[in-house]
Amino acid sequence: MPVVAWGPTAFIIDRIEAVESPSFSSGRAVFRTTTPVVMKASGMDDSGVRTTRQAWCLPGEPEWDVYVEGNLRRKAETLGLDRDVTLDRVTWAGPKRSFAVGSANGPGGKKPGACVEVSLSGSPQTLSALHSWGLGQANSAGMGWVSL
Template sequence: MPEVVEALAAGFAAREVIDWGGVALRLTGITTFSPPDFASGRAVLRTATPVVMKGSGRGEDGVRRTRQDWLLPAEPEWAGYFQGNLRRKAEGLGCDPGVSLEQVTWIGPKRGFSVGPGVKTGAAVEVEISGAPETLRALWSWGLGQANSAGFGWIAT
């Protein structure tokens, strides 16, 4: 990722103000953080921003009720969809997909954000996950849940 950060830093340095979705941001510096080594194969990760996970949209009877079913960490489907998301990210990055959610150790308050014509709902979380150290480092850098590029699920350092 250092190459990406260097390219972003060069682009940002040429600007005084960045317009991020209508919010004016003044960038005063960029600092890179190296991920922990996670040599033990375990990580406790807490997000600085809410994690969003879309569920099946099906009720208890199995009938689909909605297309946009945003789940909160305490809801029954959340852990399964979160686990699948971790594995898809690992596979997409060419890392060992044998990553597991061990437990959710903290859940922040529910937050909803207008995104386009809809609202994404989520909550910040702290989770304990296990897997290959390389995979854990990649997840630390990428973030947890869906819509990371939109600012969701970023890991607190």
């Protein structure tokens, strides 16, 4: 296919080159994203009452680590891989950035996120797949892409 339409943008394809994910044979990986990672939180207050449906969280905020780790495990399970993957720590976080996104049901809104560098551990096959998939939510929209 010589042209790929991504929203209102058309990309002309001159060449495609497959890039293999690293093997992560040690069972440990460091991922640094080139685009912000977006992650929804619970939207609950300290008493456990849900106050909002659109509770975005950023690296360093209380729920971020738990929700990112759960997201990684769901991705592994979706692919039929070992879901025992652990977010060991966030080693760097960039500034908050927000992006306007469209919606099939209306005007959409903004998704806030931040580029991050994280240390992960898990099976080599799972880490390799996650490297290709990305971190956080909205990966198909360009969020949370891991650099090579």
